[in-house]
Structures are given as C-alpha cells and as structure tokens.
Amino acid sequence: MGIISKIWTAVRGHATEAGQTVVDANALTILDQEMRDADNEIRKSKDSLAQVMAKRKVSSDNLVSKKAKLAEYIGYVEAALAKGDEALATEIAGKIAEHEAQVATDEGLIAEYDSSIASIRKAITEAEDRLKRMKVKVDVVKAREHVIRASQVAASANAGANSKVAGALESLERLQSSQAERQARIESANEIAKDGTDVGLEEKLKAAGIKPGGASAQDVLARFRKPGA
Amino acid sequence: MFDRLFGKKPQDPPASRHGVLPSPLGLRLGAALRLDSILSKVLGDGRFILELPEPGTPMLVAAQGLIDLGEGVKLHRFYLDDDWWLQVKVSGSAGVEGENYDEILLFGFGDVVNPSTQAQFEDIAATIGLPKYEYAEKTFLRQWGVGNAASATTDYSERVYPKDDGSYETRHQDMLYAREVTGTTREELLLISVETDETDSVSVVHSVGMRLERTDLEIT
Numbered sequence: 001m002g003i004i005s006k007i008w009t010a011v012r013g014h015a016t017e018a019g020q021t022v023v024d025a026n027a028l029t030i031l032d033q034e035m036r037d038a039d040n041e042i043r044k045s046k047d048s049l050a051q052v053m054a055k056r057k058v059s060s061d062n063l064v065s066k067k068a069k070l071a072e073y074i075g076y077v078e079a080a081l082a083k084g085d086e087a088l089a090t091e092i093a094g095k096i097a098e099h100e101a102q103v104a105t106d107e108g109l110i111a112e113y114d115s116s117i118a119s120i121r122k123a124i125t126e127a128e129d130r131l132k133r134m135k136v137k138v139d140v141v142k143a144r145e146h147v148i149r150a151s152q153v154a155a156s157a158n159a160g161a162n163s164k165v166a167g168a169l170e171s172l173e174r175l176q177s178s179q180a181e182r183q184a185r186i187e188s189a190n191e192i193a194k195d196g197t198d199v200g201l202e203e204k205l206k207a208a209g210i211k212p213g214g215a216s217a218q219d220v221l222a223r224f225r226k227p228g229a
Numbered sequence: 230m231f232d233r234l235f236g237k238k239p240q241d242p243p244a245s246r247h248g249v250l251p252s253p254l255g256l257r258l259g260a261a262l263r264l265d266s267i268l269s270k271v272l273g274d275g276r277f278i279l280e281l282p283e284p285g286t287p288m289l290v291a292a293q294g295l296i297d298l299g300e301g302v303k304l305h306r307f308y309l310d311d312d313w314w315l316q317v318k319v320s321g322s323a324g325v326e327g328e329n330y331d332e333i334l335l336f337g338f339g340d341v342v343n344p345s346t347q348a349q350f351e352d353i354a355a356t357i358g359l360p361k362y363e364y365a366e367k368t369f370l371r372q373w374g375v376g377n378a379a380s381a382t383t384d385y386s387e388r389v390y391p392k393d394d395g396s397y398e399t400r401h402q403d404m405l406y407a408r409e410v411t412g413t414t415r416e417e418l419l420l421i422s423v424e425t426d427e428t429d430s431v432s433v434v435h436s437v438g439m440r441l442e443r444t445d446l447e448i449t
Contacts, residue, residue, distance in 0.1 A: 058328045065442040072414055076271045079412060088270060095267055099444075 028145065031138050038131050042124060049120045056113035063106040070099045247390040250293055253317045253330055255448045256307050258392045261287040262315070263447040264335070272439075276410050277417050278365045279337045279437040287449075288313055292391040296401075306387065312338040314436070315446075333446070336420060336438030339365070343432045353433050357421050358382060362406045364435060369406030369419045380404070382423065400425040415439045 073096045080089035250257065266284030273281040282288055294306035305317045318332040344350035356362060358379035362369045374380025382402040390396045402423040407416045418438045425431050 054329065062443055065444055068414075069442050069444055073267065075412075075414070076267065080271075091270070092267055095265075102444075 028138065028142060031134075031141075035131060035134060035138065038127065038134075042127050042131065045120065045124050045127070049117065049124065052113060052116055052120065056110060056117065059106055059110050059113065063103060063110060066099055066103050066106065070096060070103065073099065246393075247293075247396060250390060251295070251303075251305060253305050253319055254328060254333075254443070254446070256290060256293075256305070256315070256317065258290055258293055258390070260290045260307075261449045262290070262307075262309065263287050263449075264441075265445045265447075268445060272410075272413060272415070276412065277437070277439065278339070278367060279335075279417060279439060282311070282313065290392070292389055294387045294389045294399075296385050296387045298385060304385075304387075306389075308389075314338070315441075330443075333441040333443065334418065334438050335441050336418070336436040339435035339437050341432055341434050343430075350431065350433075354423065355379075357402075357404050357423065357433075362404075362419065362421070364406075364419055364437075367408055367417075369408045369417075372405040372407050372418075398427055 073092050077089050077092040077096065080086075080092060247258075256262075263285060264282055269281040269284045288309040288311065290307045291310055292308040294304075294308065296304035296306070298304060301321045303319050305319060307315045307317075309315065314336050316332075316334045316336065317330050318334075319330050321329075342353060344353060358371070358374065358381065360371050360377060362371070371380060373383060382404050384400070384402050387399045387401060388396055389399060404421050406419040406421070408419075410417050416439065418440070420436045420438065422434045422436070423431065424434055
C-alpha cells in the first residue's frame with residue numbers, strides 16, 4: 001500500500017473513529033480500516049463463490065435434463081426402427097449424437113466449476129484465517145496501548161507530586177534564608193542601639209581594658225607589675 | 230437544447246406497458262418459443278390429448294401471468310398464441326441469469342365450461358378433487374392429496390399482463406391430475422381450474438399438458 005493510499009485509508013478511518021489523537025491513533029485506525037476492507041473483500045469473494053456455485057447448479061440441472069432426454073431419445077429411436085420409420089430414426093439418432101456431445105461438454109464444464117469452487121473456497125478460508133490472526137494481534141496491540149496510556153497517566157501524576165515536593169523544599173530554603181536575614185538585621189540593629197549608650201562605651205573601654213571595675217584583680221595586678229607602671 | 234444546457238438527463242426509452250416483469254429462462258412478452266421437433270414428431274401421433282405444435286413452428290408469448298404461492302415459490306405463466314401456455318415454477322429468486330427453475334410445464338387449453346346455474350356448477354365442482362377424473366375418454370389420477378375422499382383445491386390469485394392490454398386479476402381453485410402414456414416416460418397432465426374473474430364470472434377450465442426439459446425449448 002502506497003503512502004497516498006495509507007493517508008486516504010487513515011482519513012477514512014477517522015470518519016468512523018473520531019476523537020483520537022492523530023499521532024497515537026493512526027496506526028490502529030489504519031489497521032482497523034484495513035481489516036474492514038479485508039472483511040468486505042472476503043464478503044465479495046463469498047458472493048462470487050455463490051454465483052459460481054449457482055452457475056454450476058444450473059449446468060448440473062441442464063446435464064441431468066440432457067441425460068434424461070438422451071435416455072428418452074434412445075427409446076424413441078428403437079421404437080422408430082421397430083416401426084420401420086428410418087427417416088425418423090435417423091433424425092432422432094442425429095439428435096442423440098448432438099446430445100451426447102453436449103453431455104460431454106457439460107461434464108467438462110462442471111468439472112471446471114468444481115475445480116474453481118474448491119480453489120475459491122481455499123482462498124477464502126486462508127484469507128479468513130489471516131484476518132482472524134490479524135484481529136488477535138490488533139486486539140493485543142490495543143490492550144497494550146491501553147496499558148501504556150494508563151502508565152503514562154500514572155507517570156504524569158507522579159511527576160506532578162515530585163514537582164510539588166521540590167517546590168516545598170525551595171520554599172523552606174527561602175524561608176530559612178529569610179529568617180537568617182531577619183536575625184542578622186536584628187543583631188545589626190542592636191549593635192547600632194548599643195553604640196548610642198554608656199553601655200556601649202563601657203563595653204568598648206572594657207574591651208580596651210580601660211574601664212575600671214570591669215577588669216579582674218589579676219588584670220590590675222598585672223598592670224602594676226608592668227615595668228615603668 | 231435547454232435540457233442539455235441545464236444538465237437535465239435525456240429521457241430513457243419509454244418503459245413497456247407493464248414495467249419490468251420477471252424473465253425466467255429468458256421468457257418474456259413477445260418472446261418466441263420452439264419446441265423440440267422430435268417431441269412433436271414422436272408424441273404428436275395421437276397418444277396425447279395435448280396437441281403439440283407442428284415441428285419448428287414458433288409460439289409467441291402474448292401474455293404473462295404471475296402467481297405468488299408464498300414462501301418464495303412463484304409460478305410464471307406465459308400464454309402463447311394458438312391456445313398453448315407454459316408454466317415455470319421458481320423457488321426463491323430467478324437465480325443465475327434467470328436460469329434457475331424447479332419445473333417447466335407445457336399446457337394446451339382444453340374444454341372451458343361456463344356453468345349457467347348454481348346446480349350445474351355444483352355438479353362439476355363435486356368431481357374436482359376426487360381420486361380419479363375422466364376427461365376426453367381418458368382416466369386421470371389425482372396428483373394433489375391422498376385418500377378416497379375429495380381433496381381440497383389449491384387456491385391462489387394470478388395477475389395477468391397481456392402484451393397489448395392492461396393487466397387483470399384472476400382467482401384460481403386448481404387440482405392436478407395425470408396419466409401415463411404408452412411408449413414414453415412423459416405423463417400427460419390435466420389441470421382443472423375453477424377461475425373467477427374480476428366481474429365474478431366463474432368458468433371451469435381444463436388444460437392438458439406435459440413436463441418439459443429445459444432442452445426441449447428454444448427461446449428467442
């Protein structure tokens with residue numbers, strides 16, 4: 001089947017199976033259409049077979065009729081000879097010869113019909129078997145397709161959940177960062193506040209070892225022990 | 230000209246008076262039939278009440294009758310000139326090229342009785358359906374029904390289509406008889422039909438005939 005034909009088949013397929021996504025559905029749609037086409041072809045073959053069988057029946061009926069007439073003519077030719085009617089006997093004998101030839105022809109024709117019927121029947125059976133196997137395969141493919149779609153839905157839901165967790169973690173980090181920043185600001189503000197008070201000064205003197213009372217007895221002692229103190 | 234311009238299709242040739250009628254074995258209004266000349270020569274010697282046509286003489290179909298017996302069985306009758314008529318029995322469709330048939334019978338019209346009184350009609354009717362029937366000094370045996378009592382007739386309607394006239398309906402009440410004929414395997418048939426036409430006129434029609442093989446007939 002050519003590309004154009006495939007496309008056409010797909011278009012026709014969509015006429016009976018709408019609403020599927022184009023890419024995913026094409027393969028199965030084409031297969032379904034091809035199977036319907038195959039079904040139609042098999043039906044046509046069966047119709048043709050019925051026609052051939054009907055013709056065979058007509059030929060067979062005619063053969064029976066001709067054989068019956070042959071037997072009848074033989075009776076008449078014998079009667080004509082018995083009566084001494086040579087002319088009639090000769091005419092009937094001519095008819096007998098004619099009918100014998102026709103019977104032989106018809107017997108050959110019927111044998112040909114029988115051969116054709118057997119061959120068409122075989123072809124139909126084979127085509128039906130192929131179609132059955134194809135239908136089984138398509139059913140399997142369709143079942144798999146459903147499983148794949150279900151898995152895709154599950155995977156998609158899972159991905160959504162992961163995304164949400166990641167988002168929460170980021171928020172947590174942002175919160176932590178914000179908290180640290182706010183703490184730093186508080187500390188900074190405290191520093192500034194201390195700078196403007198005696199507490200700040202005393203602490204500075206104390207840190208420089210100047211604030212009296214702030215140092216230990218050992219500090220003072222050490223100070224006096226310094227050379228030149 | 231205008232029809233062509235506006236796409237109107239040219240008209241088909243005028244249909245026959247009765248439209249399309251079935252044509253089993255190629256038989257039809259106006260067809261010519263020839264009976265196997267041997268049959269006329271051998272059986273036309275007085276053994277049969279039925280008079281066969283002269284060898285080679287064509288018989289033309291002047292009217293066609295259709296009878297539906299139900300269950301797919303149909304009788305096609307072809308009325309020929311010179312008082313012969315042919316009946317083709319077909320089961321189901323006419324089949325391949327109209328060649329499918331069950332039986333072919335050739336009849337010739339015999340006596341036709343038009344009873345003038347009810348009593349006369351009852352006298353005739355009383356004999357129809359009995360096991361034996363005397364006709365033209367020959368004894369025929371009943372083919373439909375068994376036993377010594379009278380058998381019921383087969384009743385049906387026939388629509389007749391004359392070649393050169395309008396169609397009409399006839400009701401039949403029929404019984405078939407047959408007798409053996411010496412020197413031949415063919416029986417002679419006797420069909421007795423009580424016919425009632427559309428004006429309720431009743432007649433008793435006798436037809437004598439024989440079964441034909443397909444090869445007995447040449448149809449053109």
